[in-house]
Amino acid sequence: MPAPFYKYGGFGDETSLVIAFVIGIGFGFFLERAGFGSARKLVSQFYLNDLAVFKVMFTAIVTAMLGVTYLSWMGVLDLSLVYLTPTYLWPQIVGGLILGVGFVVGGYCPGTSVASMATGRLDGLAFVLGLPAGTLLFAEAFPVLRGFYDSGALGVRTLPDTFSLPYGVVVFGVVLMALGGFYGASVLERHFAKRQ
Amino acid sequence: MQRFPALTLNQKLALLALTLGVGALFVSPTRGGAVSIDPAEMAVIVQKEVDHVSVDDLADWIIQGRADYRLIDLRDEKAYAEYHIPGAELAPITQIAEAPPARNEKIVLYSDGGIHSAQAWFLLKARGNRGVYILLGGLDTWRDSVVFPVLAENPTPFQAERNAKLTARAAYFGGAPRAASAAATPTEGAPAAPIAGGAPAAPVAMPKIQTPPAPAGAAAAAAPKKKKKEGC
Numbered sequence: 001m002p003a004p005f006y007k008y009g010g011f012g013d014e015t016s017l018v019i020a021f022v023i024g025i026g027f028g029f030f031l032e033r034a035g036f037g038s039a040r041k042l043v044s045q046f047y048l049n050d051l052a053v054f055k056v057m058f059t060a061i062v063t064a065m066l067g068v069t070y071l072s073w074m075g076v077l078d079l080s081l082v083y084l085t086p087t088y089l090w091p092q093i094v095g096g097l098i099l100g101v102g103f104v105v106g107g108y109c110p111g112t113s114v115a116s117m118a119t120g121r122l123d124g125l126a127f128v129l130g131l132p133a134g135t136l137l138f139a140e141a142f143p144v145l146r147g148f149y150d151s152g153a154l155g156v157r158t159l160p161d162t163f164s165l166p167y168g169v170v171v172f173g174v175v176l177m178a179l180g181g182f183y184g185a186s187v188l189e190r191h192f193a194k195r196q
Numbered sequence: 197m198q199r200f201p202a203l204t205l206n207q208k209l210a211l212l213a214l215t216l217g218v219g220a221l222f223v224s225p226t227r228g229g230a231v232s233i234d235p236a237e238m239a240v241i242v243q244k245e246v247d248h249v250s251v252d253d254l255a256d257w258i259i260q261g262r263a264d265y266r267l268i269d270l271r272d273e274k275a276y277a278e279y280h281i282p283g284a285e286l287a288p289i290t291q292i293a294e295a296p297p298a299r300n301e302k303i304v305l306y307s308d309g310g311i312h313s314a315q316a317w318f319l320l321k322a323r324g325n326r327g328v329y330i331l332l333g334g335l336d337t338w339r340d341s342v343v344f345p346v347l348a349e350n351p352t353p354f355q356a357e358r359n360a361k362l363t364a365r366a367a368y369f370g371g372a373p374r375a376a377s378a379a380a381t382p383t384e385g386a387p388a389a390p391i392a393g394g395a396p397a398a399p400v401a402m403p404k405i406q407t408p409p410a411p412a413g414a415a416a417a418a419a420p421k422k423k424k425k426e427g428c
Binding site: 062066070078084086153156167168169171172175176178 | 206210213214216217218219220221222223260261262263264326327
């Protein structure tokens with residue numbers, strides 16, 4: 001049976017929750033092991049003296065991208081059934097900026113805040129409590145925000161479609177971008193570490 | 197001359213990623229060549245009904261301006277010219293067989309009822325298309341529950357809310373709700389007058405399917421939603 005297993009009826013809703021739980025625990029474990037349970041580590045990203053977050057996340061992106069490319073090429077994975085988030089240009093830009101400000105100010109993104117809380121940090125706990133509070137606030141304000149929420153709808157957009165490039169060329173380009181980014185990151189780290 | 201082991205682990209991984217990246221230039225995510233049907237897999241899809249899209253979902257997708265799927269009208273040219281669901285492409289079943297859509301596209305098929313859709317679904321599945329869906333009930337159900345929905349009479353507050361939603365949605369698609377009593381004996385014939393409120397966008401020009409008079413309020417309710425679609 002090809003993947004995604006869930007969409008091909010390989011397992012039901014209950015099993016999918018168990019699998020999601022196991023993957024989530026694994027995700028949290030590796031975030032913590034990478035040092036991302038500490039706001040200091042995460043925020044040093046923005047002072048350019050430790051770009052571990054950038055490197056870990058981009059490594060994950062490249063690994064997943066290559067995996068998806070080759071698995072679908074081999075016919076194991078059905079790309080057309082993989083969910084892609086549709087683009088809503090304006091709300092996504094504003095949402096990204098809000099998340100970025102929160103990241104710089106408080107030192108966590110949603111996943112790392114949970115990992116941080118699990119290690120007993122109180123600032124992580126504050127973030128985790130903020131999640132449902134913000135969700136509630138948004139839900140209450142939703143009638144007012146509705147128009148904005150739906151604005152700039154572009155449907156599902158992919159880089160190969162948008163730039164009319166073959167899929168493999170985009171994959172190759174992203175790999176080059178990642179390797180260049182890793183090299184640039186190590187240069188930046190050396191440069192800014194001196195000033196400390 | 198042990199040059200390769202002199203690389204650090206990071207450099208080796210970078211080299212691996214680069215190699216796979218170069219390899220990706222020569223692979224396509226969608227497999228070509230012959231495909232075979234897995235009867236057990238097909239049976240699971242049919243039994244779990246994961247290959248269905250309801251008219252309600254489709255209406256929502258169109259209103260939201262989603263563009264991650266292709267809507268395919270399997271009827272003939274004449275029927276298509278008379279009326280089609282907004283955004284639908286004309287592709288009679290022979291054309292589907294000759295020039296099938298790309299394998300990684302999400303396809304929603306519809307015909308008048310469901311038989312042609314089901315046959316085209318099988319045809320595409322047999323050619324290796326994965327994301328093929330059937331509009332449940334076809335154009336008949338689309339007409340009866342989206343364009344000319346039946347509203348609940350003497351509605352409870354909950355039903356009243358749903359009635360309002362159905363009315364607005366029908367107006368969006370150039371139709372109008374009808375009363376439950378009228379639904380039993382639909383009025384035939386009588387070509388459709390242009391919808392009250394005037395100037396409907398070209399794709400929502402309504403067919404001669406059924407012609408209950410459209411309340412002016414309904415067309416007005418659709419106006420803000422249309423504006424939203426222009427942004428797409």
